[in-house]
Amino acid sequence: MKKIGIVGGGQLGKMMILDGKRLDTQFSILDPTEHCPAHSIADSHIVADFDDVDAILRLAEDVDVLTYEFEHISVEALRKVEAAGHKVYPSAETLSRIQNKLVQKQWLARHHIAVPDFMEIEGVEALRKAGSVFGYPFMLKTCTGGYDGKGNALIEEESRIEEGYKALGAGTLPLMAERLIDFEKEVSILACRSENGEMAVFPVAENVHKNSILDETTVPAVISEASALEAMDVARACLQAFDACGMMCIELFVTREGHILVNELAPRPHNSGHYTIEGCVTSQYENHVRAILGLPLGCPDLIRPTAMKNIIGQRNGLAEVTGLEKAYAFPNVKVHIYGKEQVKTGRKMGHITATGRTLEEALAEVRGAHKVLGI
16 A cells, blocks of 8 residues: 655645545645644644654655645755655655746746746846836746735836835845736646656646636636647646656746747646546546556546636635535536635635536536535
């Protein structure tokens, strides 16, 4: 029986365990929250901070392979785990090239993968230079730690430079600027690579964000066949460039001309890939488990059109689910409740998926269920 260790016990870890258990795999998790989403189904749980190197080493010693469900963890800790002879997928080297967004963009550009124009920012004068090069508005980003729109500031005009600079730490965090892309659509693509180099690329998903948080994903994306094929080629190139093992999410812009630009990468299963559980022959979570265990990858093909909608916290307080019976009156709907004890404004508390004969049918069911379900 194989045993997998996961750094992180959130919803991504929980869904990884749910699929991995069908293979009779055991799972140990490390998470500082005692009753985190994955706690109830993990075989063991080390309650420790994500920067606790000794705890991560203890986790690695108890499993066959170590993985993680988010990228904001210590690369040095993972290097120590590898130096001690333990398997880590994706590797510390892969994470080191993705964790910092500036390093990530530089690595992509070095491998001739198209990205928006960018530059490192080391002060207000550099921001003024970015404005003269990129024009206004342009994006200012923290190089580390950002997610769900956190760590981003839109610099709309030169007079807003100092305000944006202060909002992102006034130089206490590494910063980068990017040309603002006038894109037609935001899409993402999930891709997986195994120990032996086998690859599986999922369909292109179309994403809609609200308040910089993913709201809806629909698959297949309504883009040209040429753009879809280009996106799949980009996904394979990213897996190769970062020598990835396991799942990778590649967030992309489709330009008005139909070209593909890489926005950001995540070396793990991803929110925009939740649809794969019901929508694809093999989910992103099962393929991640297969990849890091050295098993052949499963077919990533879409079974039929699929829509996913996030359930986002609208207030702060104890979590309580209401309206589940009404939501399940929509026959194609599947509800996923993550099991977080506290609701917080903007926090992902669950998601709803539906498949349909058409995208419109799937999206109508998801939206209908979302209206009557509350947390």
